[in-house]
Amino acid sequence: MNVFAGTAFLDVRKLSEHRKLDTTRFENLLMKEKTVALPYEDPITFAVNAAKPIIDALSPEERDRIELVITCTESGFDFGKSMSTYCHSLLGLNRNCRLFEIKNACYSGAAGIQMAVNFILSQASPGAKALVLATDISRFMVEDGGDALTADWSFAEPSNGSGAVAMLISEQPYIFQVDVGANGYYGYEVMDTCRPTADGDAGDSDLSLLSYLDCCENSFLEYRKRVPDADFAKTFSYIAYHCPFGGMVKGAHRNMMRKMVRAKPQEIEEDFERRVLPGMAYCQRIANIMGATMSLAILSTIEHGDFETPKRIGAFSYGSGCCSEFFSGVARKEGQERLRRMGVKEHLDRRIELTMEEYDRLLVGSNAVKFGTRNVVLDGNFIPRARSAMGKPVLFLKEIKEFHREYEWVG
Numbered sequence: 001m002n003v004f005a006g007t008a009f010l011d012v013r014k015l016s017e018h019r020k021l022d023t024t025r026f027e028n029l030l031m032k033e034k035t036v037a038l039p040y041e042d043p044i045t046f047a048v049n050a051a052k053p054i055i056d057a058l059s060p061e062e063r064d065r066i067e068l069v070i071t072c073t074e075s076g077f078d079f080g081k082s083m084s085t086y087c088h089s090l091l092g093l094n095r096n097c098r099l100f101e102i103k104n105a106c107y108s109g110a111a112g113i114q115m116a117v118n119f120i121l122s123q124a125s126p127g128a129k130a131l132v133l134a135t136d137i138s139r140f141m142v143e144d145g146g147d148a149l150t151a152d153w154s155f156a157e158p159s160n161g162s163g164a165v166a167m168l169i170s171e172q173p174y175i176f177q178v179d180v181g182a183n184g185y186y187g188y189e190v191m192d193t194c195r196p197t198a199d200g201d202a203g204d205s206d207l208s209l210l211s212y213l214d215c216c217e218n219s220f221l222e223y224r225k226r227v228p229d230a231d232f233a234k235t236f237s238y239i240a241y242h243c244p245f246g247g248m249v250k251g252a253h254r255n256m257m258r259k260m261v262r263a264k265p266q267e268i269e270e271d272f273e274r275r276v277l278p279g280m281a282y283c284q285r286i287a288n289i290m291g292a293t294m295s296l297a298i299l300s301t302i303e304h305g306d307f308e309t310p311k312r313i314g315a316f317s318y319g320s321g322c323c324s325e326f327f328s329g330v331a332r333k334e335g336q337e338r339l340r341r342m343g344v345k346e347h348l349d350r351r352i353e354l355t356m357e358e359y360d361r362l363l364v365g366s367n368a369v370k371f372g373t374r375n376v377v378l379d380g381n382f383i384p385r386a387r388s389a390m391g392k393p394v395l396f397l398k399e400i401k402e403f404h405r406e407y408e409w410v411g
Contacts, residue, residue, distance in 0.1 A: 030246025107319025109134030134292035135164035161287025184223030187323035198371030215324035
């Protein structure tokens, strides 16, 4: 596994103060930073930059056994062409490969993991590998000449981030060994949040919270039917929740501990800090990256948890609209060490912090790459310090020519 969360971020408290939001409500977000996608960053650049260190570590023979590439996103920029084709090409993978895309709100990443896991388990192609790229971005825009400071902002702005998690799934699960058959899925039609236009979100935040809580409870109950001895408090050393924002996760965990364990408030607080906070560490620095957030929570749990002995992690994914899943797997010290060598914390520390003036200019500049853009050449001088922040070559979007996206490695 690996994460790439762009080259720039905002301090969300400063953003909330800049927008004159209710700071008492802000405390409930439990967020610290959010990655901001620059105009020359898109779901492809995030996904490829996340995957490249994984791919580069493979031998040519291992690389050629990647027979499935799945992009998982709600940030696609084409109704027909899959982003997996761009990623596959930019990573130089074997052409004897299935390439497709999954769109299912924030559940897409879990769907991609399950599809890949079952492809490996099927043994239809023994020794094959699957590359799952969960990648999403959020762009807040104003029309050219508009006043960003008087736009209608909400708490969606500080809690929506951008980033990608790349996962290589194979018969050698060094990082996270999925428990086969231990799945509880639960879904139904609900209009909690949606994207009725290509660049705009809509929804009912209260309904979304209720649906999240409902799905968390019922997906675990279905999991327990398949794993009868599962105990919410004792079976899982850690729990990695899909994290729209930290306060939502804390509310869900409190609800589960009350209903499944009948725990008291102090016990719930201690359990939250011990089993859940490790998985939120990176989510609090990147914000909600939709289809990639649950995978990010798993990765964060493994990096920040205690794995001197093997530990089981419960994982909950929720996608609006809705579909959800509770599954589990085991992580070990070896996997933690491998993951830490990817340098995720160092990557996040290298991002540059945008000033509010830079960010407000960005809200206008992002219109250059809105959905349906046919031709544009991206300004490489826009916030130039971000383009060299990583200290290594990074993929950026160069131009869009007759709808085709062209990329370049910079640095």
